[in-house]
Amino acid sequence: MVLFRRLLGEVLRARRVEQGRTLRQLCADARVSLGYMSEIERGRKEASSELLAAMCSALDVPLSEILSEVSDAVALEEAAMAVRLTPVELGSERLAAQAPGNGDVVASAA
Amino acid sequence: MVLFRRLLGEVLRARRVEQGRTLRQLCADARVSLGYMSEIERGRKEASSELLAAMCSALDVPLSEILSEVSDAVALEEAAMAVRLTPVELGSERLAAQAPGNGDVVASAA
Numbered sequence: 001m002v003l004f005r006r007l008l009g010e011v012l013r014a015r016r017v018e019q020g021r022t023l024r025q026l027c028a029d030a031r032v033s034l035g036y037m038s039e040i041e042r043g044r045k046e047a048s049s050e051l052l053a054a055m056c057s058a059l060d061v062p063l064s065e066i067l068s069e070v071s072d073a074v075a076l077e078e079a080a081m082a083v084r085l086t087p088v089e090l091g092s093e094r095l096a097a098q099a100p101g102n103g104d105v106v107a108s109a110a
Numbered sequence: 111m112v113l114f115r116r117l118l119g120e121v122l123r124a125r126r127v128e129q130g131r132t133l134r135q136l137c138a139d140a141r142v143s144l145g146y147m148s149e150i151e152r153g154r155k156e157a158s159s160e161l162l163a164a165m166c167s168a169l170d171v172p173l174s175e176i177l178s179e180v181s182d183a184v185a186l187e188e189a190a191m192a193v194r195l196t197p198v199e200l201g202s203e204r205l206a207a208q209a210p211g212n213g214d215v216v217a218s219a220a
Contacts, residue, residue, distance in 0.1 A: 001163045003160070005159040006159070046156060050113070052114050053112065063112055063188070064181045067180055067181035068177075071181055078174055
Protein backbone atom coordinates (compact mmCIF):
# COMPACT_ATOMS: atom_id res chain seq x y z
CA MET A 1 0.00 0.00 0.00
CA VAL A 2 1.40 3.40 -0.98
CA LEU A 3 1.02 5.76 1.96
CA PHE A 4 0.52 9.45 1.26
CA ARG A 5 2.12 10.60 4.53
CA ARG A 6 5.41 8.80 3.81
CA LEU A 7 5.90 10.42 0.40
CA LEU A 8 4.64 13.79 1.62
CA GLY A 9 7.27 13.63 4.38
CA GLU A 10 9.99 12.82 1.87
CA VAL A 11 9.01 15.68 -0.42
CA LEU A 12 8.83 18.21 2.43
CA ARG A 13 12.19 17.06 3.79
CA ALA A 14 13.85 17.25 0.35
CA ARG A 15 12.60 20.82 -0.13
CA ARG A 16 13.89 21.89 3.27
CA VAL A 17 17.32 20.29 2.72
CA GLU A 18 17.52 21.89 -0.75
CA GLN A 19 17.12 25.27 0.93
CA GLY A 20 19.88 24.45 3.42
CA ARG A 21 17.56 24.94 6.40
CA THR A 22 17.45 22.92 9.58
CA LEU A 23 14.22 21.46 10.90
CA ARG A 24 14.53 23.79 13.88
CA GLN A 25 14.75 26.91 11.66
CA LEU A 26 11.83 25.86 9.49
CA CYS A 27 9.61 24.99 12.43
CA ALA A 28 10.31 28.35 14.03
CA ASP A 29 9.35 30.10 10.77
CA ALA A 30 6.21 27.99 10.32
CA ARG A 31 5.36 28.17 14.04
CA VAL A 32 4.89 24.43 14.31
CA SER A 33 6.25 22.02 16.90
CA LEU A 34 9.66 20.53 16.11
CA GLY A 35 8.67 17.09 17.38
CA TYR A 36 5.46 17.01 15.32
CA MET A 37 7.22 18.16 12.17
CA SER A 38 10.02 15.64 12.66
CA GLU A 39 7.42 12.86 12.77
CA ILE A 40 5.80 14.21 9.60
CA GLU A 41 9.08 14.31 7.69
CA ARG A 42 9.65 10.69 8.64
CA GLY A 43 6.13 9.75 7.49
CA ARG A 44 5.04 8.67 10.96
CA LYS A 45 2.27 11.23 11.52
CA GLU A 46 -0.40 12.69 9.26
CA ALA A 47 -0.03 16.40 8.54
CA SER A 48 -3.14 18.48 9.10
CA SER A 49 -4.16 20.73 6.21
CA GLU A 50 -3.33 23.77 8.33
CA LEU A 51 0.17 22.48 9.07
CA LEU A 52 0.68 21.67 5.40
CA ALA A 53 -0.29 25.24 4.45
CA ALA A 54 2.03 26.66 7.13
CA MET A 55 4.95 24.52 5.93
CA CYS A 56 4.41 25.50 2.30
CA SER A 57 4.31 29.13 3.31
CA ALA A 58 7.52 28.81 5.36
CA LEU A 59 9.20 26.98 2.46
CA ASP A 60 7.80 29.56 0.02
CA VAL A 61 6.52 26.77 -2.25
CA PRO A 62 2.90 26.59 -3.46
CA LEU A 63 0.92 23.70 -1.97
CA SER A 64 -0.02 22.67 -5.52
CA GLU A 65 3.67 22.15 -6.33
CA ILE A 66 4.26 19.99 -3.25
CA LEU A 67 1.17 17.90 -4.09
CA SER A 68 2.27 17.53 -7.68
CA GLU A 69 5.67 16.24 -6.52
CA VAL A 70 4.01 13.82 -4.10
CA SER A 71 1.72 12.65 -6.90
CA ASP A 72 4.77 11.93 -9.09
CA ALA A 73 6.50 10.03 -6.27
CA VAL A 74 3.32 8.02 -5.63
CA ALA A 75 3.04 7.22 -9.36
CA LEU A 76 6.60 5.85 -9.36
CA GLU A 77 5.81 3.57 -6.41
CA GLU A 78 2.56 2.44 -8.01
CA ALA A 79 4.45 1.54 -11.17
CA ALA A 80 7.10 -0.32 -9.17
CA MET A 81 4.37 -2.23 -7.31
CA ALA A 82 2.65 -3.14 -10.58
CA VAL A 83 5.95 -4.56 -11.83
CA ARG A 84 6.46 -6.57 -8.64
CA LEU A 85 2.98 -8.04 -9.03
CA THR A 86 3.60 -9.27 -12.58
CA PRO A 87 7.29 -10.30 -12.76
CA VAL A 88 6.59 -13.36 -14.92
CA GLU A 89 4.59 -11.50 -17.55
CA LEU A 90 7.12 -8.69 -17.72
CA GLY A 91 10.08 -11.07 -17.61
CA SER A 92 12.09 -8.80 -15.35
CA GLU A 93 15.49 -10.36 -14.70
CA ARG A 94 16.19 -8.12 -11.73
CA LEU A 95 12.96 -9.10 -10.02
CA ALA A 96 13.40 -12.76 -10.85
CA ALA A 97 16.86 -12.61 -9.27
CA GLN A 98 15.44 -11.04 -6.10
CA ALA A 99 12.58 -13.50 -5.78
CA PRO A 100 13.38 -16.73 -3.98
CA GLY A 101 10.54 -18.61 -5.69
CA ASN A 102 8.23 -18.05 -8.60
CA GLY A 103 5.97 -15.15 -9.56
CA ASP A 104 3.13 -16.28 -7.33
CA VAL A 105 5.30 -16.07 -4.25
CA VAL A 106 6.32 -12.51 -5.13
CA ALA A 107 2.73 -11.51 -5.80
CA SER A 108 1.46 -12.86 -2.50
CA ALA A 109 4.29 -11.23 -0.57
CA ALA A 110 3.65 -7.78 -2.09
CA MET B 111 -5.48 29.64 3.01
CA VAL B 112 -6.03 26.75 0.60
CA LEU B 113 -6.89 23.65 2.64
CA PHE B 114 -5.88 20.26 1.27
CA ARG B 115 -8.72 18.37 2.98
CA ARG B 116 -11.41 20.52 1.33
CA LEU B 117 -10.18 19.95 -2.21
CA LEU B 118 -9.40 16.30 -1.52
CA GLY B 119 -13.00 15.86 -0.35
CA GLU B 120 -14.31 17.52 -3.51
CA VAL B 121 -12.19 15.33 -5.78
CA LEU B 122 -13.18 12.12 -3.99
CA ARG B 123 -16.85 13.07 -4.06
CA ALA B 124 -16.72 13.95 -7.78
CA ARG B 125 -15.16 10.58 -8.59
CA ARG B 126 -17.80 8.70 -6.61
CA VAL B 127 -20.67 10.62 -8.22
CA GLU B 128 -19.14 10.06 -11.68
CA GLN B 129 -19.33 6.32 -11.00
CA GLY B 130 -22.98 6.62 -9.94
CA ARG B 131 -22.28 5.19 -6.50
CA THR B 132 -23.78 6.24 -3.19
CA LEU B 133 -21.63 7.06 -0.20
CA ARG B 134 -23.11 4.02 1.53
CA GLN B 135 -22.08 1.66 -1.29
CA LEU B 136 -18.57 3.05 -1.49
CA CYS B 137 -18.02 2.94 2.26
CA ALA B 138 -19.15 -0.68 2.36
CA ASP B 139 -16.66 -1.54 -0.43
CA ALA B 140 -13.84 0.40 1.21
CA ARG B 141 -14.78 -0.84 4.71
CA VAL B 142 -14.75 2.63 6.16
CA SER B 143 -17.30 4.33 8.39
CA LEU B 144 -20.07 6.20 6.56
CA GLY B 145 -20.01 9.09 9.02
CA TYR B 146 -16.23 9.51 8.80
CA MET B 147 -16.26 9.39 4.99
CA SER B 148 -19.12 11.86 4.81
CA GLU B 149 -17.06 14.33 6.86
CA ILE B 150 -14.08 13.78 4.58
CA GLU B 151 -16.09 14.45 1.41
CA ARG B 152 -17.26 17.70 2.95
CA GLY B 153 -13.69 18.68 3.86
CA ARG B 154 -14.41 18.67 7.58
CA LYS B 155 -12.04 15.90 8.63
CA GLU B 156 -8.54 14.92 7.56
CA ALA B 157 -8.29 11.57 5.78
CA SER B 158 -5.63 9.21 7.12
CA SER B 159 -3.25 7.78 4.52
CA GLU B 160 -4.77 4.33 5.09
CA LEU B 161 -8.29 5.60 4.45
CA LEU B 162 -7.10 7.42 1.35
CA ALA B 163 -5.57 4.19 0.03
CA ALA B 164 -8.76 2.26 0.81
CA MET B 165 -10.93 4.84 -0.95
CA CYS B 166 -8.71 4.85 -4.05
CA SER B 167 -8.84 1.08 -4.14
CA ALA B 168 -12.65 1.06 -3.79
CA LEU B 169 -12.92 3.71 -6.52
CA ASP B 170 -10.38 1.82 -8.63
CA VAL B 171 -8.40 5.02 -9.20
CA PRO B 172 -4.66 5.27 -8.50
CA LEU B 173 -3.77 7.50 -5.55
CA SER B 174 -1.37 9.39 -7.83
CA GLU B 175 -4.30 10.37 -10.07
CA ILE B 176 -6.38 11.64 -7.14
CA LEU B 177 -3.41 13.66 -5.85
CA SER B 178 -2.76 15.07 -9.30
CA GLU B 179 -6.39 16.24 -9.53
CA VAL B 180 -6.20 17.78 -6.06
CA SER B 181 -2.96 19.51 -7.06
CA ASP B 182 -4.70 21.00 -10.12
CA ALA B 183 -7.66 22.17 -8.02
CA VAL B 184 -5.29 23.71 -5.46
CA ALA B 185 -3.36 25.48 -8.25
CA LEU B 186 -6.61 27.03 -9.51
CA GLU B 187 -7.43 28.36 -6.04
CA GLU B 188 -3.89 29.65 -5.58
CA ALA B 189 -4.17 31.53 -8.88
CA ALA B 190 -7.56 32.93 -7.89
CA MET B 191 -6.14 34.08 -4.54
CA ALA B 192 -3.17 35.73 -6.26
CA VAL B 193 -5.62 37.66 -8.45
CA ARG B 194 -7.69 38.74 -5.44
CA LEU B 195 -4.54 40.04 -3.76
CA THR B 196 -3.57 42.22 -6.73
CA PRO B 197 -6.82 43.41 -8.36
CA VAL B 198 -5.48 46.88 -9.15
CA GLU B 199 -2.35 45.67 -10.93
CA LEU B 200 -4.29 43.08 -12.91
CA GLY B 201 -7.21 45.44 -13.55
CA SER B 202 -9.81 42.68 -13.12
CA GLU B 203 -13.25 44.17 -13.75
CA ARG B 204 -15.06 41.27 -12.14
CA LEU B 205 -13.06 41.56 -8.94
CA ALA B 206 -13.32 45.33 -8.90
CA ALA B 207 -17.10 44.99 -9.15
CA GLN B 208 -17.16 42.57 -6.22
CA ALA B 209 -14.96 44.71 -4.02
CA PRO B 210 -16.74 47.44 -2.07
CA GLY B 211 -13.56 49.53 -1.71
CA ASN B 212 -10.13 49.65 -3.25
CA GLY B 213 -7.43 47.03 -3.74
CA ASP B 214 -6.00 47.40 -0.25
CA VAL B 215 -9.34 46.53 1.32
CA VAL B 216 -9.59 43.39 -0.79
CA ALA B 217 -6.02 42.41 0.05
CA SER B 218 -6.50 42.79 3.78
CA ALA B 219 -9.76 40.85 3.66
CA ALA B 220 -8.23 37.87 1.83
